[in-house]
Amino acid sequence: MVKKPERRDLFPGALELMILQSLRLKPMHGYALVKHIQRVSDDLLQIEEGSLYPALQRMLRQGLLESEMGTSAKGRPTRIYQLTGSGLRHLEQEVSSFEQMTAGISRVLAVAKI
């Protein structure tokens, strides 16, 4: 009814970018993914854990990821997500455009300081 309060961290696509990058290291299940992002970012990024799942489904649908049945750290059944070929390509594209963007922004910021 109301406009989707889609919570995206920082900028649109950031969450996807981080998920792709994390899964590039190794296939993981949902909770492991959250813990990995929090740990690596030194808890600087507080993401709502649940918001991971819609993002994961979206990426599954786009074919960036695939999932298979596996077991969690506690030995219970859960879904393990891993990168596909097109996910990898997408990640590389996104990373390079992200780097361009940050470079651009930092240049502007640097000029502003003077």
Next chain:
Amino acid sequence: MFWLKRFLSRRRRYDDLSVSIREHIEEKTEELMEAGMPRAQAEQTARRAFGNVALLEERSREVWQWAAVRSIAADLRLAMRRLRKAPGFAVTAILTLAIGIGANTAVFSVLNGVLLKPLPYPDSEQLVALRLDAPGAAGLASFATGLRLSGSMYFTFAEQNKTFQSLGVWTTRTANVTGLAQPEEVHTAQVSDGVLEALYVPPVAGRWFSHADQDPHGARAVMLSYGYWQRRFGGDRAVIGRTITLDSEARQIVGVMPRGFKIVDSNFDLLVPLALDRNHQMLAGFGLEGIGRLRPGVTIERADADVARMLLLWMDSWSNGPGTDPHWYENWRITPSLCPLKQEVIGNVASVLWVVMATIALVMLIACANLANLLLVRAEERQLELSIRAALGAGWARIARELLLESVSLSLIGGVFAVGVAYAGLRLLLAMSPANLPRLAEISLDARALGFTLALSLLSGLVFGSIPVWKYARARNHTVAGGGGRTASISRERRHSRDVLVVAQVAMSLVLLVSATLMIRTFQRLCNVDPGFTGVADLQTMRISIPSSLIADPQMVARTQNSIADQLKAIPGVRSVGFASAVPMEGIEPNWDLVYTEGKDNENLNPPMRLFNYASPDYFRTMGTIVLAGRGFTWTDVYGPRPAAILSAGLARELFGTPSAAIGKRIREMAVWHEVVGVVEDVHQDGIDQRPPATVYWPTKMGDYRGYGAIDFARSVTFVVRSDRAGTDDFVNEVQRAVWSVNANLPVASVRTMQEISNQSMARTSFTLVMLAIAGSMGLLLGIVGIYGVISYTVSQRRREIGIRLALGAQKAGLRWMIVRSALVLTGVGIGIGLCVAAGLMQLMKSLLFGISPFDPLTYVTIPLLLVASAAMASYLPARRAAAVDPAEVLRSE
């Protein structure tokens, strides 16, 4: 199966998702517990960190769905639930819609079957009727069909044309089949070469006529209609090659045409080659219907030009005999006016059908207005809910969608029931519809009609649903929570749309009622016309033909007819008996020719043509046609040497000034002068709504008909028997036995009473009348219900205001008048608009009216009065209820 697979895999995906989310929370809880948190607190923390599980799960699923469909499905469920909770409203609405849409579908099916569907011939748009106009042939102007073709025209056209693939002429006749069972009169269509080729429908058995079959001196062939094949031969294929006796002539069966095949509009039993003899054709003899199939891409205009060219050729190549001027026909100014065959078949029924369709559509509009009103009331009750939803952020489109979904699902449910109503209605319609409705057999509830039902359902749902949407989906700035219930009375703006609906309903009802009343007045006028004969219920008619193959001697024909008349007269209860070559409104093609008046020839070289009828002694007495001057025919006029004639009153006045002045004067067709021995009143021969034609009655002796002294008698005549017992089975049996006692080989055909014939002639008017009367009364009823509904709802909304007025000392009578007055004002406005619309629309109905102006003052006064009275009545009941309000109670209840 793709969607099923997708659906199943989606199912599994949802399950996996739930498993993952559950595992996520479990794992987090366990970790927190390992860090020393108690279970309950750990679970709570885990869930808080995760967020709204249900919402996120929903969002994750939405990724895989078409979100809009699901939310529409949810709205639909809500709409259904709301309808179930208001069964009274739902049933009323669905019933109204089912009847309204059903009636429209039924009428549309007729319209579709008769007017819209192509004729059942391959590439039927290439088929044309070869009509000719002849404005210079004065007496012919009364024929609706223009000038028919002569045999010589057929030969010219068939041989010289440049625009037709094939072309032929045909005509219908009745003939006697003997030797099968009882002697039977059958309808035959006589076709020339080119007719079957133009229609291009292959036979189900055997073959078409060949060119050799058209040889007048060759073998005799005949084809059967599907119906006759089934009826007489049980559909036996071995029938090809057998012979049957037609008019005492053996003919070999060469083929059978398929079910439903007609030559244009003619239902025949047998198909016979016309077998024109090329060596015996003259210019004259205009009695054949022409039909042709145009070459691909040829327009009617080009074909017209082609025929115009050939008409000159025709006059150059043929003559009417030595000493005649072939170019005399230039006086007739014969011009081609070809028309699509479909138009020829449909004839003038199109206007009736469109008027009926329009009135039924109008009823549908009134019904929609009523439903819109009901929905407005419902939306008003939901005003609070809708404003809250709007306040919470629901968009205009979202609320509009929900309101429209409710109305459209109502109308679709109504549409489903409407199919049943339409089916029943169609059966009823076909049962009562006039026999002169063409293409009756082609009417059915087909895919196009069902498509129409669906479209009409959707459309009506959108139409009556859009009014509350337009009113409520946007209006959310005021009456937010709390205010709605307590406003003293409804605002002007909110009443406005309902008022408009009432005005529209009154206007539309007025139009319907005016058209229905004009039809009733037309019917009245028709019933009051003096048709020129009396006591139709007591007149038994039957057609008896004596072919020359059965009785060759002309004198014997007269004797036989005389004996039949005597035998019939001897039946108990018979008052008198007569016969004529055609009785009024029977639809028998009349004969006609130039009629010369003695002493007027010099001033009138080409006298106008007159219709002929051949009448027997006692014919006028039997019919009840008054002899104004002189006398009727006697048997002496038939057998004796003195040629006699009788004129219709109109003709006598035209030629001689008064009926009595005509007696003793002489007229002729070809060579022999006939003395006018009597003048009879005008008879509406072509139908009560047609002008009585100027007619010359000859005795059944056609003395000089062929111009070379041969004497013959009218061989196909309709007998009329006046008796109180007319129409009963016993009587019909006795009549048949009487005829067979004279000659056992004579078939008795078309046995019916004059009442049936005249009913059939009025069928178009009575059909239109019944349809309009139904539509008019439905419109009136719905209109009254609409006014009552609006006024009584307004009153219920104004209870508080009325209570205050009463408390302040208002008189009850004054209050009642105030409420009735508001209804009358709306009705008045509606009547004003309706009168303007009706005056405009009735112009279109002009062709259906008879003896009454489309602005008949009586109608235009009574109908508004009727509507005012109905409105007063419909508003008085709520007004009385309002005045009975107890002010104390109303004020306390708030």
